[in-house]
Amino acid sequence: MTSSFNQPPVVERPTADTIETWLCEQLANSLNVAMETIDPDIPFDSYGLDSAEAIGLSGDLEDWLQQKVSPTLLYDYPTVAALAEYLAARSLPQE
């Protein structure tokens, strides 16, 4: 397992794939499981991610993407895949 704590802030234009990988890593980290066990199509809450953690993760996302992220984004896009796709699409016109 790789550590994501010391990752440099990214990324010029993150693709959905990049974001998906980052999210899987964060989740795997939070849940202390291997990254391979995170399925991008399974809802966050079925992994036992509670609401304060979800809100905290949205803050980490802000740091990483260096753009504003709604604190409740993980409710609106409740899987890794859906969230990554949304963020990738959103980041395009702003660059």
Place this chain on the structure above:
Amino acid sequence: MPPLTFNRPQGVSSGLTWIDLLSERATQQPSRIAFQIWNDGTVSSAPLTYGELDCRSRAIAARMQRLNLKGERVLLLCPPGLDYIVAFCACLYAGAIAVPIYPPRPNQSLERFQGISDDAQSALILLASAQQFKPETLAGLPTFSLDAVKSEEAADWQPPGISPEEIAFLQYTSGSTSAPKGVQISHGNLIHNVAAISHKFGLSNQSEGVCWLPPYHDMGLIGGILTSLYQGATTTLMSPVDFLQRPVRWLQAISHTQATISGGPNFAYERCVEKIKPEQCAGLDLSRWSVAFTGAEPIRMATLERFANRFAEYGFRSEAFYPCYGMAESTLMITGGDHTRAPKQLTVDEENLAAHRIQSADQGRVLVGCGQVIESGELEIINPQTCRRCQPNEVGEIWVTSPSIAQGYWQQPQLTQDTFQAYLADTGTGPFLRTGDLGCVQEGELYVTGRLKEVMIINGRNHYASDVEATVAASHPAFGSMWGAAFTVDQNDQIQLVIVQEVGRVWLRKLEPEPVLRAIRQTVSRVHGLRVETIVLVKPGSLPKTSSGKIQRSRCCSQFLAEQLRPIPVPARQL
């Protein structure tokens, strides 16, 4: 400006309602900003003045009056913000009983929400807008949205003719292990308590507040919002999730608005110390912050010290810390200290504390003083078994009486009698509210030591769960400010101590269980003389908490017994 009629707490029990108060504020200072929103690093351009709050509240109340809702319960489903406050005041203007409740989200468990909604037997739901999410189970209830009401309708409003004894709102308590309990707060209770808080905090109408606390809990609603209205002051609101996402926003709002008053539970200060990075603090000025209240959960001196040290260079003064004690059953505040002084602390001997005695010591448990009872109140330390006063150096249950004590629990006469109508066995003095909290009074200062029901009796000695938890938290850096639960289970006719402890995220990966488990066992044994039978290490966020962030020990215990806790995987031999 001449002194306001309401400014003296002793003048407030003389037959005033919240309607009288808000109307007077609106007349005196219609264009003064009552609330504004902090968003995106700036104050939003659409504040709510005292005049607008009064006018919008009357308009909505007028509609409610056409529906004959006097005395009926109205669920407030608006998201935290200006609409929430308007909806609350509108209910009171209509003579209806407001029921603050957290707005449910799609995909969320609605169990607790539904429990409250059923218990209150609501007649109406107020939403901010028709687009807002409303659970299907409420489909049968009439609803209306605030944005559909026009200000002109304010002219139709009639004073509802209510007296201060009538119920203004139901505050559902967060103790969610049992069925929901709606605390009945009268207009008189509300006015008395906000007056008392203002007096204790030393507020004036020049005070500036910042509040991110949820308006559906007593600390946010009473301490953050209604106290500000009582004073005719200005408060800047931010959403609770904005704080949770990025705690520095709280301090930025305080700095930007030069706020004098703001606060939260212990964990809020802890979060700031933990999460805020130095580079985020550039330009912070916390020098005008004079009341940093802390309450609603055990106050840890170590947290206050860490916060004060960390933010001293941005002007924060440790005298600003204002530890206080209260609960929904007393509207909010029961005790608070002198707002110009630094918090008092008392170090007591652990051995004696376990035997319910207070003996000051050089080393031991550090208790934080919560001041003195509010104006017109009386506080007694009572032996919960004999219902007689404790000796001065004894710990007992905190009993209290004051005009802020609520009118009991909604439709629960037995529970109301047990909790609100306690009398001293020997003198018959009463009635008192039984707080269920343990504490002692030393040199006129209240020190809260734990919850009555969370005393663990092991080998005939009393141990506070919160005390053992603090010991565990301090036993290893991996536990820093993580949550832990200590409780006993009865196995093989033996009372056994179980510790469930969250491990800090950065430690998960490198955790070597053996030294960690040894640290817990050794420290608990050394400090409390107790053997820890079982230790379960879990990930951050795994422990069950109430919606206000208190550990639910009994739920944690049942999860443990049902083997529903998910331990961090470690080799079995090491456990």
